[in-house]
Amino acid sequence: MSTTPSPWAPRPGYHRSNGLPQPSTAPSALPGTGQRYQVHRESAPFAPEGQAGPQAVPAWTRPGPHSARRTGEFIARLVLALFGAVLMIGVIWIASQSASDSSVLSTAILLALVPLGLVLVVVFWIDRWEPEPLPTLIVAFLWGAGVATAISMLVNTTVLYAAAESTLSLEGAFQISAVVSAPLIEETTKxxxxxxxxxxxxxxxNGAVDGLVYASVIAAGFAFAENIGYFIRFWDSITSIFIVRGLFSPFxxxxFTACTGLAIGMSAxxxxxxxxxxxxxxGLVCAITLHAIWNGVIAASGNPFAMFILVSLPIFIVCMGIVAWLRWAERMTMRNRLDDYARAGWFAPAEVQMLTTGGGRKAGKRWATTRGPQAAYAMRVFQKSSAELAQLRQQAVDGHAQGDFSIRxxxxxxxxxxxxxTFIGAE
Known part of the structure; x- marks a missing residue:
């Protein structure tokens, strides 16, 4: 059953301005592409040099740097994920040794999932324009929950005992560990x-947003493992410790780690x-400084509510402002790069508008849904691939085009x- 398309919906045979390439009349041309498509196809490395005709072997069937790199990335993901998972299990096992029974451990894990879920929801909302690969995000989480937590726990404990022996004051040793050792080691490992x-x-x-996302996931993993240890250690006052760590300061x-992530992302x-x-x-110095100030205020005040009002809330508001600006900048970058392709005939202006606004993307998905599940899936592919294309071109504009740029x-x-x-022809 046909439906009336929304105002932005692309239509077969839509007209472009005279300044854009006109569609090819060749039978193999696909909807919505101009002459650039035919030229691009003919110049792309689909067959080995010197061969022609039906016997030519497509380039993608032969192993090359592209497949070798993906194999290397897969191995790196597997090794880092296993390493992080083993250390995370070890950290939780060590924390569980002070638990009175198994119910304490299971409850602590469930409580730690609350701030973790809150943080991840915000992170995925920030990352929804051009989502990072899920396997790499899993590696990031396991690094934070396993590697960073294990190293920090080992070093901080060593510093604590050393400070206690040198100062003969356990309280002073805790302050040294909290204000000096913890910020330095934890932010460095994260x-x-x-x-x-x-x-x-x-x-x-592809920029600051990506650095922010990876840093946030690593920090979320670190906080998850750390919270489990805190909840078990202070089980007698679990309500207050959960309010302070799980509700007042989940971010x-x-x-802290976002400072490092933003710096690395901006360097890209x-x-x-x-x-x-x-x-x-x-970025690392900013992260360490912010972390040290945070721990210092906690050690000096001892009032969780005052800490939340004077430190946590203002920092959170400032960070949300920065995130809003970064997302706007990312959307503008995406629009500029897709406009490049629109001028060459690859997109209609209405499509670019749809792809670079939150309301437009939702409207596009709603419209495609009315045309059936196949069209709905095709619209998701269209939006995701367009975002990847914009990021790929931005890398080239920044001077970081890879050797397989043309192929990708x-x-x-x-x-x-x-x-x-697919979504134009679906009924």
């Missing part, structure tokens, strides 16, 4: 996780491939064109 992900999966880092670690937009070398320390661009343009053909 920031190292962001940097490793950046160096291995640099092609997925504390996220806020610099033309120099080594910009991270000097930008990462700047062709794959995305083919996917976009095929998806458009």
């Amino acid at each position: 920031g190292l996780g962001v940097l490793i992900i950046f160096l291995i999966w640099r092609r997925t880092f 504390a670690h996220v806020t 937009r610099r033309r120099s491939p080594a910009a991270w070398v000097w930008m990462t320390p700047i 661009e062709t794959e995305l343009l083919d996917r976009i064109t095929s998806a458009r053909r």
